[in-house]
Amino acid sequence: QKEVEQNSGPLSVPEGAIASLNCTYSDRVSQSFFWYRQYSGKSPELIMSIYSNGDKEDGRFTAQLNKASQYVSLLIRDSQPSDSATYLCAVSNNAGNMLTFGGGTRLMVKP
Amino acid sequence: EPEVTQTPSHQVTQMGQEVILRCVPISNHLYFYWYRQILGQKVEFLVSFYNNEISEKSEIFDDQFSVERPDGSNFTLKIRSTKLEDSAMYFCASSVLGSNEKLFFGSGTQLSVL
Numbered sequence: 001q002k003e004v005e006q007n008s009g010p011l012s013v014p015e016g017a018i019a020s021l022n023c024t025y026s027d028r029v030s031q032s033f034f035w036y037r038q039y040s041g042k043s044p045e046l047i048m049s050i051y052s053n054g055d056k057e058d059g060r061f062t063a064q065l066n067k068a069s070q071y072v073s074l075l076i077r078d079s080q081p082s083d084s085a086t087y088l089c090a091v092s093n094n095a096g097n098m099l100t101f102g103g104g105t106r107l108m109v110k111p
Numbered sequence: 112e113p114e115v116t117q118t119p120s121h122q123v124t125q126m127g128q129e130v131i132l133r134c135v136p137i138s139n140h141l142y143f144y145w146y147r148q149i150l151g152q153k154v155e156f157l158v159s160f161y162n163n164e165i166s167e168k169s170e171i172f173d174d175q176f177s178v179e180r181p182d183g184s185n186f187t188l189k190i191r192s193t194k195l196e197d198s199a200m201y202f203c204a205s206s207v208l209g210s211n212e213k214l215f216f217g218s219g220t221q222l223s224v225l
Contacts (some may be wrong), residue, residue, distance in 0.1 A: 027176070032210065038154075042218070043217060044154060044216050044220050046213060054190050093167070095167060096112040096210035097209060098167045101154040101155065101156075
């Protein structure tokens, strides 16, 4: 069974700091990885996708992928209180028609 | 901005009853999905649907579940005989392309089975 693991948190950072969120996955052949943000009581919202080893930057967000270590991370620079949410790591199956989600890490950004 | 619309937002039903959850995906999207999230737990995949066929389903999606695209706009999830453990938030999602690219989620239907 494919597993995606995240520390549930909460991860508490001060406003303006860098938040670092981590995720590990069990299926070595996985190729596509996604970070979603979910506010309490709301639906997941896509932040970023990453497919290749290394870093991918989009604004204040940087996704990092290390397939050898089966590890994906998300860095949020200049964290804002509005970034306070649960961040979900998701891994696609090879057919690209199913996502396996981690349990999410709750991030709290304190003003 | 186009969005995936789900109705109703809340559904309360008695155990053993049938429920139909409705979704209107974004109009030019071709791939449709149902996920669910039990309170405090992970988002779980149920089923994906493309070209009027199920393309993938999970172990959760047993014979009690079915999906249908009855017309050009709606996508429905039917649970034939609800159980207490079916209580969850059910999310519909759609995308233009496959490969899980740019999946847009609806706001969800909270199903409570009593």
